[in-house]
Amino acid sequence: MLSQGFVSAAAIAASVLFILSLGGLSNQEKAKRAVWYGIVGMGVAVFFTAFGPGIGGYWLMIPMIVIGAVIGARLAGKVEMTEMPQLVAALHSFVGLAAVFVAWSADLERRRVLAARAADGVMQEFSAFAALVATKAPDELTFLQIEVVLGIFIGAVTFTGSVIAFGKLAGKVDGKPRQFPGGHLLNAGAAVASLVLAVLYLSGAGFWTLLVLAALAFFIGYHLIMGIGGADMPVVVSMLNSYSGWAAAAIGFTLGNDLLIVTGALVGSSGAILSYIMCKAMNRNFVSVILGGFGTTRGPAAEIEGEQVAIDASGVASALNDADSVVIVPGYGMAVAQAQSAVSDLVRKLRAAGKEVRFAIHPVAGRLPGHMNVLLAEAKVPYDIVLEMDEINDDFASTDVVIVIGSNDIVNPAAQEDPNSPIAGMPVLKVWEAKQVFISKRGQGTGYSGIENPLFYKENSRMFYGDARESLNALLPLVD
Known part of the structure; x- marks a missing residue:
C-alpha cells in the first residue's frame, strides 16, 4: 500500500503529462510524442490510484483491469481509421455510464453512513469512500448530494447521446x-422534471429520485442527439467529449479524487473549446x-439545373498533365476507400513533374476533427x-485543377447560394472557382447528410x- 504522499505526487505528475499531451496534439509533428505522454500519464494515474491508501478488493479490481486492457487492445487492433469516430463516441458512452453508477x-454509501449515525452504531466495515463520508459535516454532505446529482445527470445524457452518435x-x-412530436418541448419538460427531482432528493426524498432522474437524463441524451443532423456529428462528438469530461470531474469531487477532477476538467474544457x-x-x-437547429429544412431548396457529366481516367490525366497548380480536397470517402496511399503516390508524381500540389482541409472534413490530417x-x-x-480558400480562383475525393x-456551393439549404451560411471550400474540378465519387447519390450538391452539375x-483507390x-x- 502506497502512502498518500506518493499518490499526491503521482497525481501532479500525471496531470502535467496530460497537459503536455493536449498541448502536443495541436501540432502534427509532435502528436505522436503527445499521445505517449497521455499513455504514460494514464498508466501512472491508474497504478497509484489502485494502490493508494484505503483501496482494496484487488481480487476483483485486477482481473477487471486485465480484462478491460485485453478488450481495449483487441479493439484498437481491429478498428479501421474510418471507424475511429464511432469508436470515440462509444468510449464517451462508457465514461457517462460509469459516472451514473x-x-x-x-x-x-451516504445513506449507509447516515443510518449508522442515526442508530448510534459504529460501522465495522467502512469502504474507503464511506470512511470519507463519515468525516463530513452536514453541509459538506449537501455538497456531496449536489455532486451526485450532477454526475448522474451529465453522465446519463452523455451515455445515451454517445450511443446515438455512435449509431449515426x-x-x-x-x-x-x-x-x-413536441420536439424541444419534450427536452425542456424532461429538464424541468429533472430539476424538480433534484430538489426533492436534496430535501431528503428516497433513492427513487435518482433512478427517475437518470431515466429522464437518458431520454434527454437520446432525444437531443436524435434531433441533430448527420452533418453536425463532428461537433456532436466533440461536445460529448466535453460532457464526459465534466461528468468525470463531478465524480472526482464526489470521491475526493484530485486527479480525476483535474483530468475531467481538462477533457471537459478542451472539448468545449474545440x-x-x-x-x-x-x-x-x-x-x-446542440438544440438541433442545423440539419433541418428552412424552406424549399433551390432547383438544380444541368446534368452530371462523367469523365474517365485518361481525361483526368490529360488535365493534370497540362496543369501547373493542383489542389486536392479529401473527405470521408477517401477514408472509406483507404485511398490515402494512392493519393500520396499521385502527389509525389505530380510534384516530381514540377507542379504545385496542395491539400485543402475543411474543419469538419471526415467525421472527426483532424480525421483527414x-x-x-x-x-x-x-x-x-x-x-x-x-489558408487556401482564396487561391481556388487561380488553381488549374481541383480533385475532390469523397x-x-x-x-x-448551396451553403453560399441557397438561403433555404440546411447548410446555408456554413463556410465551404470554394472549389467551383477553379478552372476544372474533378469529383471522385462512387455514384450519383447525395453525401452523408443527404443534401444535394450543385457543384456536381456545374x-x-x-x-x-468509381472506388477512389481504384x-x-x-x-x-x-x-506524366
Whole structure:
C-alpha cells in the first residue's frame, strides 16, 4: 500500500503529462510524442490510484483491469481509421455510464453512513469512500448530494447521446434529424422534471429520485442527439467529449479524487473549446447546433439545373498533365476507400513533374476533427502542403485543377447560394472557382447528410466515378 504522499505526487505528475499531451496534439509533428505522454500519464494515474491508501478488493479490481486492457487492445487492433469516430463516441458512452453508477453507489454509501449515525452504531466495515463520508459535516454532505446529482445527470445524457452518435456515425441509425412530436418541448419538460427531482432528493426524498432522474437524463441524451443532423456529428462528438469530461470531474469531487477532477476538467474544457472552434468555423451558433437547429429544412431548396457529366481516367490525366497548380480536397470517402496511399503516390508524381500540389482541409472534413490530417500523415504526405480552409480558400480562383475525393457538404456551393439549404451560411471550400474540378465519387447519390450538391452539375465539373483507390490507381500510370 502506497502512502498518500506518493499518490499526491503521482497525481501532479500525471496531470502535467496530460497537459503536455493536449498541448502536443495541436501540432502534427509532435502528436505522436503527445499521445505517449497521455499513455504514460494514464498508466501512472491508474497504478497509484489502485494502490493508494484505503483501496482494496484487488481480487476483483485486477482481473477487471486485465480484462478491460485485453478488450481495449483487441479493439484498437481491429478498428479501421474510418471507424475511429464511432469508436470515440462509444468510449464517451462508457465514461457517462460509469459516472451514473459511481454516483448511485456514492449515495447508497451516504445513506449507509447516515443510518449508522442515526442508530448510534459504529460501522465495522467502512469502504474507503464511506470512511470519507463519515468525516463530513452536514453541509459538506449537501455538497456531496449536489455532486451526485450532477454526475448522474451529465453522465446519463452523455451515455445515451454517445450511443446515438455512435449509431449515426456507424450508419446503424438514420443520419437525418428526427424527434418525437413536441420536439424541444419534450427536452425542456424532461429538464424541468429533472430539476424538480433534484430538489426533492436534496430535501431528503428516497433513492427513487435518482433512478427517475437518470431515466429522464437518458431520454434527454437520446432525444437531443436524435434531433441533430448527420452533418453536425463532428461537433456532436466533440461536445460529448466535453460532457464526459465534466461528468468525470463531478465524480472526482464526489470521491475526493484530485486527479480525476483535474483530468475531467481538462477533457471537459478542451472539448468545449474545440466544439466552439468548430461551430465558429461552420458559422453556426453552438446552442443552435446542440438544440438541433442545423440539419433541418428552412424552406424549399433551390432547383438544380444541368446534368452530371462523367469523365474517365485518361481525361483526368490529360488535365493534370497540362496543369501547373493542383489542389486536392479529401473527405470521408477517401477514408472509406483507404485511398490515402494512392493519393500520396499521385502527389509525389505530380510534384516530381514540377507542379504545385496542395491539400485543402475543411474543419469538419471526415467525421472527426483532424480525421483527414491523420490519414494524410499516415500516408507520408508532407505537412507543409496540407493547408486549412482559411489558408487556401482564396487561391481556388487561380488553381488549374481541383480533385475532390469523397467530399460533399464541405464543397457544396448551396451553403453560399441557397438561403433555404440546411447548410446555408456554413463556410465551404470554394472549389467551383477553379478552372476544372474533378469529383471522385462512387455514384450519383447525395453525401452523408443527404443534401444535394450543385457543384456536381456545374460546367467546369466532371464526375470521376468509381472506388477512389481504384480510380486513382488507374490514373497514376497515365500521369506524366
